[in-house]
Structure formats: C-alpha cells, structure tokens
Amino acid sequence: MDVYDVIIVGAGPAGITAGIYAQRARLTTLLLEKLGVGGQIVVSDLVENYPGFQKISGSELMQKFEEHARSVDLRIEDEEVIEIRNGDEYKSVKTYDHDYKAKSVIIASGAASKRLGAKGEEKFIGKGVSFCATCDGFFFRDKDVLVVGGGNSAITESLLLAKIVNKVYIVHRRSELRAAKILQERAFEDPKIEFIWNSVVEEITGHDTVEKVILRNVVTKERSELAVDGVFVYVGLVPNTGFTDVGKDDNGFIITDENLATSAPGIFAAGDCRTTMLRQVATAVGDGALAATSAERYLSAKQRSTES
Secondary structure, rough: OOEEEEEOOOHHHHHHHHHHHHHHHOOEEEEOOOOOOOHHHOOOEEOOOOOOOEOHHHHHHHHHHHHEEEEEEEEEOOEEEEEEEOOOEEEEEEEEOOEEEEEEEEEOEEEEOOOOOOOOOOOOEEEOOEOOOHHHHHOOOOOOEEOOOOOOHHHHHHHHHHHHOEEEEEEOOOOOOOOOOHOOOOOOOOOOEEEEEEEEEEEEOOOEEEEEEEEEEOOOOOOEEEEEOOEEOOOOEEEEEOOOOEEEOOOOOOOOOOHHHHHHHOEEEOOHHHHOOOOOOHHHHHHEEEEEHHHHHHHHHHHHHHHH
8 A cells, every 4th residue: 555755634725735835845645635625715705815816706716726736736535534543653544435544644624614502503504594605695685684703704704695685683792893804894884784792692493494583682681582584603613623633622623833743743733623813714825834844844854763
C-alpha cells in the first residue's frame, strides 16, 4: 500500500490551500472530502472580505480554489474519514472504503451549523426550519421569516432574505450584535428587517410546516408568540472532529500551537475545526498554508533524524 507524505481531511479553503502548498513542496499528497469541494462558504451568496474579490459568491470563489488545486495535480477523493489512528511509524486514515497510510495528517474538516435546541426544531427541519438562506430563501418569497443569531452569518443571510421575503425578524439573545459594523449598518437601514432583542426561541410550532414561534425575553422572562413561515438558525458551529482523538477544547474544537501542531506529533489542524478567534476564508487560507509548511518541516526533521 502506498504511504503518502501528507493526507488532508477536508476540501474547504483551509484544506485546498494546504493541498496546493503541499503539492508545490513536492510532497505526495491525498485530500479526502466527504461532501465535495467548498466547505461552508460554498453556500454563501456573497463574499465581500476576501482580498482580490470585491464581490463574489462562495460557490464561484471555491470553484476558483478547486481549479487552482487541479492545476497542480492535487489528488482529491470523495471519501468520508471515520477514524485517524496515530501509529508509531505512520498515521492510519480510515474511510468506509479504504485504510490509507501517511507520514503526516492535516485535519481541515471544518464545522457544521449548530442546532438551536428549541422544541419543534428537529420536527420542522426541511419544513420551514433551515440553516442556509442561500439554499432555501427562494421558498419563502413574500413570506415572513425569523433569523436567530447576531453574528456575521446571521446578518449576512438576513440581508439576503430581505431581498426575497416580505419581512425578516432577527431574534438575538443579547442587546447588541456581534456582526461586523458594516453589516450591522446595512441591517439597521433595511426597512424589511426588525430586531427582537434579549430573546430566545423556546418553541417552533405548526401543522405540516412552520406557522409560529414562541419567544422568551431573557431579561423580563415574558413569553410571546410570533407568526412566521420560516426559521433560519445561525447560532454557532459544531466542529467536525469526532473521528480524531487529538486534544480538543470543551466544544470539540482541536487545540493547536502557533504552528498548528496538535497534541499528536505529525498531525496538524487548520481552519474552522480548530480553536481560533476568527473563522473566515482569509484565516482558513492562512491556516492551510501554515499547516502544510509545518507538515513539510516535520517530515524534513524526521528524515534528518532517521539518517543521523
């Protein structure tokens, strides 16, 4: 069986960048991705903060990433990684179909949308509850919808929805937003957007589809009902790291040092799956470059140690 210099898990911005850098370093490289190239950014309607592109959709941007990766002959396989084992000599990267061997591994598996946890949420997923306005906004044309959250994703998607729907209510558990100031300004100026502060969604109800939500004010404890046709949830991320047992924080994000090394020698982490202050395409790209360079230096040091 072939032994790769590096196996990369995940084909989002971090993983693709790591693959490009690894290929340019002439490392034998394999990238494994379970859902297709792109990561979470691929469903974003508009990216405005990635240098070089004043405005570009997430899918268009990731298409360019993939084209670049293919141009350097990066091998990308559509396989889901279910376990990484850190052996004495090689790392074993297991999928449902194969058990690959590598001298080093870069985990760039990203993160998925966090569930709200409200009563009725699971029941109405796909029936009015969504985690992607770009994907599902069209189905709510001229209707009233609720967005839960106060970060960049919540406000960006609310602005998109405001172009499609009749009314957007934004429910946030605090009295101020965490989103970038420019996004806040746009949302406050949009006549279709209304904010409901210091509140959480306790229940989502309806018959066959979403019809209303029950809200609770976290300050006054008062409950209220709001009629809406859809609920879009943006309350954080859950890292896709269940397949590895390297050191993690309480939320499951992988802990790394300044060189993106994990607790296991030869295993590195990059992008949204690791502990970091900011999760953006720009930071993911930087992580990918650094992780690949760190893996290269790890392999070089290991080779020198073997030869001495």
